[in-house]
Structures are given as C-alpha cells and as structure tokens.
Amino acid sequence: MSEHLLEVKNLQTNFATGAGIVQAVRGIDLYVDSGEFLGIVGESGCGKSVTMLSIMRLLADNAAVRADKLEFNGKDLLAENEKAMKKLRGNEIGMIFQDPMTSLNPLYTVGTQLMEPLKLHQKLKKKEAKEKAIEMLRIVGINEPEKRINQYPHEMSGGMRQRVMIAIAMCCDPKILIADEPTTALDVTIQAQIMELMQELKEKFSTSVILITHDLGVIAQVCTRVVVMYGGLIMEEGSLDQIFYETKHPYTQGLLESVPRDAELEDGVYEKQKLKPIPGSPPDLMNPPKGCPFAARCRYAMRICNMAPAELTTVSEGHRAACWLLHPQAAAARDKEV
C-alpha cells in the first residue's frame, strides 16, 4: 500500500482519431498527499486535463489509457469496474469543470442536482438530502439558499453557478477535489471570490485539491506544490517557492518571463521590462518529437535534446526537473546565456 492518497505511475493516454493517434499523455508519474493543494500548470494541449480525466476514467471510447500503477486511497483503480468507479466519482473524488454555464443541467433545479449525489452515495432520504443541500449552499456563500434551491441554473450568474458546482462536488465530503480551470470563464473579482472559497473549504473539510490551470497567478496564490506539464510530459515539479524562485527548467522559466512582472525599484517606482516570449508554438502530439518536446523552442537546446527526452532528475528535496542541462556534463551549456 502506498503512502500517497493518489499515486499514478507511467500514465499514458492515446486518442485514436481519423487522422491518426494523438499521444496526449506520454508517461507521467504523479502523486497527491492528503491535505495538499496541488497545481498542474501548462498551456492548452499539454495534457493536463486529459491526465485527470484518465485517472477518473471519464474519457470517450477512442481513448486508450495505460498505467503501471493507478492507486487511490489504497485501491487499485485499474482493476475497478465501471460500477465501482461510479461509486468513487462524486463521492470520494469531487470534480469541478471549467465552464459553469454548461456543466449544470439546464432542465433540473439546482436543488435536484445537488440532492442527487447525496441520495445516491450517502443514501440520504429526500428530506435529509434537502436539508443537507441547503446547508451546502449556505457554506458556499449563496444567500437565501431555501429560495435558490428551487431555481434553475439560468437564473443564476456565472459565479453563483460555479459556487453551486463546488457545493455539488463537496457535498459528499470527498477526499480529493479536482478543479479543472475553475475560474477561467469568470471575471477577476469573481475569480478571487471562488479561489478564496476553495481555500476555505479545503481547510474546513481537510480535502486535497488538484487545481488545473494555465494561470501562474492563480497558482501563486493558492497552491503548495506545482507540476509543470508540456507536450504530454512533466517538465518540472516542486514546491511553490522552488518553481517560482529556484526555477530549473527553461520552459518554466519561459512561462514566468512571458507574464509582465514589472520590477519594483527601491523607491517604489516600477520599471517596465520587455516581455520575453517563448518563440514558436507547442509540438504536434500526433507526431511528437523524439527528444524533449520543448527542444524546438528552447534557447539552451543542445544536440542531445533532440535525440532523447531527459529523465526527471531530483534537484533538491521534492524538486525534480526533466532537462538535459541538469546532467553533470552539461555545466558548460547551462552558463551560455542567449
């Protein structure tokens, strides 16, 4: 039995499409401990959402998921059948999706949708479920929950719908909450409200949270540990401070330099720095490069980078990066600033 709450080893997900096979996730190891706020960051198409959907077994039939190990709370998820997975989803693992406009069913009231998991998983009677649903709505900060429970999703704003989604995900007291870009569709002031709420609930219910996002700002605010993905592989993982201040992978470095971080001078005056974008665009996963997926855009790329992907190397405790520059023989190349 593993010590982690969720542990994945060598996860690979391929999609069969009309044009060929897309290798969306190409062998990643991942773990989540209890009480952790893990952030997975990467650009669109890097495989961050597919990783989570693969673990939950929520992908369509054209997806082939393989892993050496996929364990949740001591259970081997690879061996579980669909019926057992259904018991897990929404009960022990809660999920929140990006778009609060489409992830609620427009034909049912909020109350019905909130009571469904309670009746199904917790075997609550209708009356008990309703009481619990009202309580959950109050916890997520919705005013007049007795009235709101009979409303339909279209009667609510985007921020409120996302609160309802969180209430549904949290109502069975899950061990892990997976949030896939929960605030991307929302305005900044509403985003701040939702992030605050997620942090509050994490403490209150001592849930582990996996936050999938492309926004480094959101990561910096709430996460304790960060995984950086690119081209279906993990590029770097470490604590929040290790990723932001002791950056080891050129891709992570590139991401951090792409967002304006105006330097603050001593007298409080801001100096504008020119943005350093990452040139080029992400690789085509239909035909992924043989070497490091980032090599084509990397300013430090060496010959070996195009020949084989680098293994994740431990830099310091809890901090790993997959880059050939970390190889002992690459010291000379590392100092080369382009």
Place this chain on the structure above:
Amino acid sequence: MEDKRPLIEVQGLKMYFSIAGKGFGKKSRQTLKAVDDVSFSIPEGTTFGLVGESGCGKTTVGRTILKLYKPTGGKIVFDGKDITDLSEKEFSPYRKDMQMIFQDPYSSLNPRQTVNEIIGAPLSVQKLVSSKEERDERVRELVHMVGLKDDHINRYPHEFSGGQRQRIGIARALALRPKFIVCDEPISALDVSIQAQVVNILEEFQEEMGLTYLFISHDLSMVRHISHRVGVMYLGHLVEVADVAELFENKRHPYTQSLMSAAPVADPKKAAASKRILLEGDVPSPMNPPSGCPFRTRCRYATEECAAAMPPLRDIGNNHQVACYNML
C-alpha cells in the same frame, strides 16, 4: 505626453440598445445602457488601456468609436474632425485610418479565404493598389512584418495555430497603414507564452509607425505593461482615468482598488503579502442598473449620496480623474 495632440477624442459618448422585454410589441422593449456618458482622449502614438469586467461596456466603446454602431449621444473626434454624424459613404475614407484587431482569432478570419485574400482584401476595397503584382508584394511585406513566412501566404486559416491567426489579424489591420487600432482583447484567447509574442509585436509596430491603440482587456498586468493611460469601466460608466503609473500607485476609486487587488500576481511572495479586497456579489444587470453610482451595491464606502446621483468624473490633479463621492 501632454505635448502630443489627441488623435481620438470621445466626449460624453452614449450607446443605448433597445432590447426585447418580456412581453410582445414595442411597449415591452427595454433600454440597455451599454455605454453611458464616457469621455476620454488618446494622444497620438500612445496606448489607452480600457479595463473592466465582462459586460461593463468596454467592447461597445471600441466598436462605437469605429462607428460599427451609431452612437445614441456624444461626440467622436478623430484627428480634429467630428466623425459622429458622418454617413457611411462620408466615413469611408476614414475607415482606412481606423482598424480593429478582434478577440477570437478563430472566428474573425474567413475560413474559405487564403491568407493572401484575407490580408489583400482591404487593399483592394480601398483601391490602394493598382495591380495584382503590387498587391501580392504588399501582402508579402505584411506577412513578413508579423513574423510569418512566404509559404504561409496561400494557406487557409485552419492550418494555423491561435497565435499565428492573431498575427494574420494584425497584418490585415496594418494593411491600410492605419493611424489608430482598436485592439479588443487581442490576447485573451491565446496561451501565456504566445500572448507575450503578440504584445511584443504590437509594441514594436507602435514604435516604428507611431500607431495609436485603444487596448481593451481584462488582464490588468498586460494593460499595465502596454498602456500609457488607463480607464476603468464599470457598468457603462468610466469610473477612473489616469496615466498608468499614477493609476496603479494612487488608485482612488473603490472599484479600481478591488479590481486590482483581485488580479492574480504570478509571484507567490507578492501574492502572500498583498491584501485582497473581496467584493460581495455580482455585477448588477445593465438592464436594471442601481440608481446613482452603479457600483454602490457592492461598495463598502457607499453612502446615501451615492444612491441619489452618479458622481461626476472629477479631476484630482496629475491628470487623474475619478468618479466617486467618497474617494479613497
């Protein structure tokens, strides 16, 4: 900056839409005040950033300036000439000086046209080229300017990534050598690493050609990066305007303060140090806005005065204007 003359002047701009209400017939129609009494000016060669949450009217301001809508009231002055009431025909010569870059690079390019046709179309419409050779030459030049290659010219939009499509959109806007470009959320549909590429291109062109931008965005860190002057909108009203450094260091409107404190900073130490001012509730419906100051329902400092009338945009010195009775 004051020595430069304004290229765009907007005075008391109003844009109301008539919207179908709950019943039938004309009586049930309601008025949506998307933009209500907005005034600002943009000096030549500078960028004016317009920020605010969705539905605050920032896109409508951009579109109304380009006369894609007929304004309900107010005045738009371009390069010293009042263009508010020009007919479509009279306005046509001005079109080539005023262009737009759109938010969604997927829906703003015609999927059935090649890059050559997309970028060349404005050249032909405005009759700026006399022969096909001249047109092809100019298209090639534009394609190179935005960092694309010769062999991209005869391809279709679906063959490009989001960032490349946005480059095509920029090339199309630049084709007529405009003086003024409305950039309507030009980077919000792009990945982080690509956003910086597009912003850098826009900045380079401004330096080279002296372009004037209206940069509409909800991304405060990018607005701070690219703008010279910034306006903050809330529910159709401009609530605060100032030069960029002044605004970010000396924000006086309660809404500007909470908006900026809510924006995530990609720096864990700063994020931990900064205090977030959380706003209660949501933006009210623009169909049924609160009386007086539209922000008062979410404002911690609201008084009775705020409910009575909309506070006027007052100058507080340093070229800084705020619309608030209880400014901070």
